[in-house]
Amino acid sequence: MGRPDGKLATVGDSNYFLFPHVLKYRYDAQNMITVDIPVEPMKQYMNEKRKEGISISYLALIIAAYTRAAAKYPLLNRFVVNEKIYDRYDFTASMVVLRPGSNTDVFSKIYFDPANDTIFDVEKKIEDYVTASRDSESETGLDKIVSFIVSKPALAKFLVNMILWSDKHGLLPKSILDALPFHTSFLITNLASIRTNHIYHHLYEFGTTSVGIAMGNMRDVPHQTKNGVELERCIPLGVVMDERICSGHYFANVFSYVTKMLADPHRMEIPYAQEAAQENA
Numbered sequence: 001m002g003r004p005d006g007k008l009a010t011v012g013d014s015n016y017f018l019f020p021h022v023l024k025y026r027y028d029a030q031n032m033i034t035v036d037i038p039v040e041p042m043k044q045y046m047n048e049k050r051k052e053g054i055s056i057s058y059l060a061l062i063i064a065a066y067t068r069a070a071a072k073y074p075l076l077n078r079f080v081v082n083e084k085i086y087d088r089y090d091f092t093a094s095m096v097v098l099r100p101g102s103n104t105d106v107f108s109k110i111y112f113d114p115a116n117d118t119i120f121d122v123e124k125k126i127e128d129y130v131t132a133s134r135d136s137e138s139e140t141g142l143d144k145i146v147s148f149i150v151s152k153p154a155l156a157k158f159l160v161n162m163i164l165w166s167d168k169h170g171l172l173p174k175s176i177l178d179a180l181p182f183h184t185s186f187l188i189t190n191l192a193s194i195r196t197n198h199i200y201h202h203l204y205e206f207g208t209t210s211v212g213i214a215m216g217n218m219r220d221v222p223h224q225t226k227n228g229v230e231l232e233r234c235i236p237l238g239v240v241m242d243e244r245i246c247s248g249h250y251f252a253n254v255f256s257y258v259t260k261m262l263a264d265p266h267r268m269e270i271p272y273a274q275e276a277a278q279e280n281a
Contacts, residue, residue, distance in 0.1 A: 004172070004173065006086035007086060007089070008085070012085075016246070024083060026205050027202065030243070031241045032240050034236050034238055035255050035259070036219075037062065037237060037262050039218060041262065042265060045061075054120070059188075061119065062235075063093060063122055063188060064117070064118075064119045064122040064265075065268065067093075067117055069254045069255075069257045070091055071114035073246075073257070076185075076245070077185050078210060080208075081170070082168045088185060093109060093184065093188050094108070094109040095108075106140055107181045108133065108181050110129045118269055120269070141176075142181060144179070163176075180207060182206050183208045188212075189213075192216055196217065198216025198238040200214065200240050201213075201214045201238065201240055202240065211240065212240040213237055214237065214238040214239075215235055221234045
C-alpha cells in the first residue's frame with residue numbers, strides 16, 4: 001500500500017525493513033557527521049564561470065552534488081512513516097528564504113530531477129525560488145494551512161492532531177503534502193549567509209525528511225601531508241541522517257561521491273544520466 005508521495009520499498013537489505021519497528025521515531029534514528037568540503041576547487045570553478053558570464057553559488061554546487069548523488073544512490077530518497085519504508089516519488093529540497101525588510105520568511109521546497117539536472121539547472125531553480133519567495137507577498141501553502149488553524153483556536157489541537165494522524169496513515173492529499181516543507185528529500189540551510197557556524201539540524205518527526213544539511217562559516221581544517229600538517233579552507237556541512245533508510249556504508253559512499261563531484265564541478269555540467277550512459281557504453 002502506497003502514499004500520495006511514495007510507494008512501499010521492496011528492494012534492499014531485509015534487516016532494514018525491521019529497523020523502523022525498533023527505532024520507531026526519527027529523532028531516535030539520527031546519526032550526525034561533519035563533512036568538510038574544500039573551497040579551492042569550487043572557488044576556481046565559480047571564478048571560471050564568472051568570466052563566462054555565468055553566476056554559480058556555493059549553495060548551488062552543494063545542492064547539485066547531493067542531487068546528483070541521489071541519482072547514483074537512489075536509497076537516499078527514501079523515508080520512514082508508521083514503521084514502513086517508502087521510496088519517494090519526487091526529489092525535493094526544503095529551504096528557508098528571508099524576506100528583505102521584514103521579520104517573515106518563506107519555508108517551502110524546490111523540485112529537482114537527479115538524473116537530468118545539471119549544475120546550471122540547479123542554479124536556475126534556486127535563483128527562481130529565491131526571487132519568487134522574496135518578491136511574493138502572497139501566502140505559501142504552509143502559510144495558508146497555519147493561518148487556517150490559528151484562525152480556529154478552539155479547534156487548533158484537534159486539527160493538528162488530525163493532520164498528524166492522517167499523515168501517519170497516508171491519508172493527507174497530495175495537494176497538502178506538496179504545500180508542506182516537512183515532506184521533502186532533504187532540508188538544507190545556509191547558515192554562512194548569516195555568518196553562523198554549522199549546526200546539526202534536527203529531523204522533524206512530522207513529515208518525511210530523512211536528511212538535514214547545514215552549511216556553516218568557512219574554516220581552516222588541518223590535513224596531514226608529506227610536508228607536515230597543512231591547513232585547507234573548507235565549507236563544513238553538518239549532516240543529520242535517518243539511519244533507517246540505508247546503511248552507514250551507503251551514506252559514506254554518498255558523501256564520498258558528493259565530495260568527488262565538488263572537487264571537479266565540471267562533471268556536473270552534463271546530466272548524470274548522460275554520464276552513466278557513457279560509462280556503460
